[in-house]
Amino acid sequence: MADTGQRVKTIADICDPQAELTCITQDISQTRLYTGATDGNIKIWDFNGHCYNTLIVADGNPADISQIVNLKRCILAFGFSRKITAFWTSSFKDHKVYPSPWNGVQVSFLYNFAHKIQFDTIDPQR
DSSP, rough: GGGGGGOOOEEEEEEEETTTEEEEOOOOSSSSSOOOOOOOEEEEOTSSEEEEHHHSSTTTBBBEEEEEEEEESEEEEEETTTTEEEGGGGTTTSSEOOOOOBBOOOOEEOOOOTEEEEEEEEEEEO
């Protein structure tokens, strides 16, 4: 049992060997584990060590992910350059998952220390 302080399970290779684990959380049903690392990826695991999805937060670039928020239909990743990246859970059909567009438009969120969130659309032509 976990409350005894004894090790229950170990999952090896939880992130790239060059990366560091920066955050970890569970889904609401407590059947999936979400890990964020400095390689800019979030991985979704079961407790047997099977990785279901890799969420590509920063286009494959290194990025510190400081928090993962699991909402009803969306996963939000916070951190790295004050950006918030959204992933709709309906897009989790492939192993590698890229950020989700909002109503067909890719949106970038920026938050700052003045407690403001800025929403910008990303022009795919640039």
